[in-house]
Amino acid sequence: MQAAFSCFAERGFAGTRMEDVAAKAGIAKGTVYLHFPDKEALFISLVSGVASPILDQVGAAVEQQAMPPRQMLEMFYRLFQQEVLDTERRHLLRLIIGEGSSFPAVTEYYHREIISNGIRILRILLERAASAGSLRNPAIVETPQLIMAPALMTIIWRSLFEAYEHLDADRLFANFLDTLFLPEKGETP
């Protein structure tokens, strides 16, 4: 699995050869087929287990109202950077974005297990923020997808343009949060 991960991450679905995966895992090609019926099954079982851990972490924090909404989102973006953007996992996410439409089973799984859950959590979070009066524009609770947008932006930028022009993800997220939330008392005098 670890081997498959790095192969798919590096070369995409079509570009990955089962032989390479096997070689990287230190086993023979035939052995892979003892564990997975075909290449697609390997791919699907791989991409299915990537995003959950992070989501669970944020979800738990939200459920127990551990901190105010803004801090929660700060944590979310920080986790996203540490666990996805700055690791090899970002390739997997890019893979889902790019090849997902060829694998309805994958997108269906993702929507059901991760997206709808994530949207639900974000909506709760934003509603709480709206009630507390800390959002500059409370209407944002209608479209929680907006919270995900900057994260996707950083993934795509890293994959395609980072070589030509650096994007400061910290600053991007910070600026976005400063736009979403009203300033705390005593800030920016």
Next chain:
Amino acid sequence: MQAAFSCFAERGFAGTRMEDVAAKAGIAKGTVYLHFPDKEALFISLVSGVASPILDQVGAAVEQQAMPPRQMLEMFYRLFQQEVLDTERRHLLRLIIGEGSSFPAVTEYYHREIISNGIRILRILLERAASAGSLRNPAIVETPQLIMAPALMTIIWRSLFEAYEHLDADRLFANFLDTLFLPEKGETP
């Protein structure tokens, strides 16, 4: 070209067969090779000519300061919806997002011809808005990529999840703009 467009848009780079492109164009496979040295050249020449027209339109409007910044961004998102999101072109953009990293020539071209230009225009626009005092958070001029983020979000959502859950792009963009800009006098009493 039209044929290649729809084939690549539908099935991606690896999934498209030159024979299909030729068939769709009503010519023989060999004929394609009279116009393009190989498959990659066809792909590159295709993706190279997609985004410019829209950018030029917005760019021209910005240069001549035809309207206030907020209206300009409204126009930008409207154009994006009409000309990309709601047309087959969205597949091309998804293609660039997904397969771009395998074609440095494509991403280099895109960055040089389109992204850097787009960022420049957005920065001018945002600076003008900041000077006019109409931005809720002027720091946003540092990261104009944030303006692109919701647009990418809609592309990705449409491609992957629209079948399971509808995303109202109009509302997404409207909410985002309402978050960026201070309300006009007399709005939302």
Next chain:
DNA sequence: AATGCTAATGACTGTCCAGTCAGTCACCAT
């Protein structure tokens, strides 16, 4: 040591397809 059993192997097969090129055809100049 012999036997049986399972997990693992990797050579092999069938298929797919990018790219080629000998040949055809339409058209024009003479």
Next chain:
DNA sequence: ATGGTGACTGACTGGACAGTCATTAGCATT
């Protein structure tokens, strides 16, 4: 008419690779 020109064709080739399966290696039990 005739020969020349170049655009176009599609059968063919070579290579790549997913998936198979007869064979082997490893190990436990007697």
